[in-house]
Amino acid sequence: MNEINKTKNFYTLMCLAGFLIILLPVGIANFVFGYMLGDSPCTLCWGQREAMIFIGVMALFIVRYGMKGKYLAALLIMTAIGLYQSFAHYGNHAHRDLDQGFGLAVFGIHTYFWAEVVFWAVVLLLGVIFAFAPKFNAFELELNGEKFRKYTKFSLAAVVISAIVVASNVFQAFVSTGIPPYVGQGDPVRFSLNPKYIIWSKEGWNGLWQNISFLGKRDVKAPDYAFAPASEKLGIKFDNDINNAPFAKINDELKITNEQTINFNKAINTLDYINNEFVISSKWDVAFLDNNFSVKEGFELDPYFSASIDPIIGIIPYMNDKFILMGSNKSFLRFAKNPNASEED
Missing domain, CATH: 2.40.10 (Thrombin, subunit H)
Known part of the structure; x- marks a missing residue:
């Protein structure tokens, strides 16, 4: 197979990969989970969905404008950010026992873990695509001095459908989250177009800058030790009088x-x-x-x-x-x- 044909096949695979990451995880989450099942993404879910959209768009940029280092770099950086987001999200729930979880589950696996699967799949598919990549000078030859490549029927359809999916996600984000300074919610209500059930919240900003910690809002303060009282810091008043204990006034005998x-x-x-x-x-x-x-x-x-x-x-x-x-x-x-x-x- 000559290098030009290998280049065209490379772009076809890149287009397919970018299209599928927007169509399947992002599209299903938006149209099926969102509009049909009423699922509304939490803050981290939105971040991971945005990362998937960015990865898909960068892949389509490569298909349109040719193989450029800045596009590949942006794609890899966003994949790394998505992996971090999904790991942080999954880490919040990794301790849960059998049948526990947060939000919807697909084939027994909750959506926050599926995000981890998707981002690792991006890394894997990039490796597979570049394993069949042509020589680097073939990309310039295939572009033939033009500023951008011509769309094929498939690539044009992929761009149009992807644009519809992205626009629909923007609509869902606007309805369920709002515009700045409103931010996403950690435990959102069901998605609905009924204004009665639409909540635009600023609570995500509360306590965000109280202290600097990688744990964020999960930076739990030390309890009230006898050797290091922390009542004032915790905002809790402890009563050490045994006569006020919950079991102090319980009768020894119970009668029906x-x-x-x-x-x-x-x-x-x-x-x-x-x-x-x-x-x-x-x-x-x-x-x-x-x-x-x-x-x-x-x-x-x-x-x-x-x-x-x-x-x-x-x-x-x-x-x-x-x-x-x-x-x-x-x-x-x-x-x-x-x-x-x-x-x-």
Whole structure:
């Protein structure tokens, strides 16, 4: 095979690789997960998706403007950044046990780990493509003195479809995240075009510059040791009086004083008395009952968005007006009542 034909094949492979990274991981995440399943990317997810788009665009730049060192350098740099982002994201959840995770899973693997697979695949495919690359002077010969290469039907279709996918991602990012100074969210709600459920938040900036640490917001302060009090730094007041301990006033004997049937249309998995009301749960349902065991309000958990909960096995109070629920997979969620919620919520 002569060098010119090898060059054309090289560009075809490069076009295919750039097109596929935008069409498959980015396109599926946007059209299927986003518009069809209502998944909304977190901050790190957006960063990884942007890195994939940048890699695909750089590959298409090479196809259009020829093989240039600056394009290859940009592609490799963005791949390295994407690997760092995906490793940092996966590292946040690597400690989780079987069946635990965050967000949607594809073939049992959550999307943040698939990002790691995609970026390593970029490294692998680049190696394969360059293994069949022509001699470097063939790139100049094939360009034939022109400033850019002519599109083939395939490369033109790849560029047009990629542009549509990128534009759709820009639209989703605008709806779910907003414009500066609004930033992405660590635990976003479902994607929706209903203004009622669109949240533009600046909370990502809070505490960002409080201290300089590679751990970022996960720079946990030392606890309140006896030899190094840290109450003021932690913003917590500790009560060391044993008479105020939770178990100080517990009676030694328990007696059944009354029995009553609870009218709830689902199997009750947990029952707790919290803040002068009963809190019960079924598999993914939570309800609040008055002292006569009549249901006042409740909600159904969306189990596979945010932390995966399967099923609820316990609910406890948290702070003054919030709750923590835990699933059998040892994942937990903090939640609070929303007085403005409607039936459709």
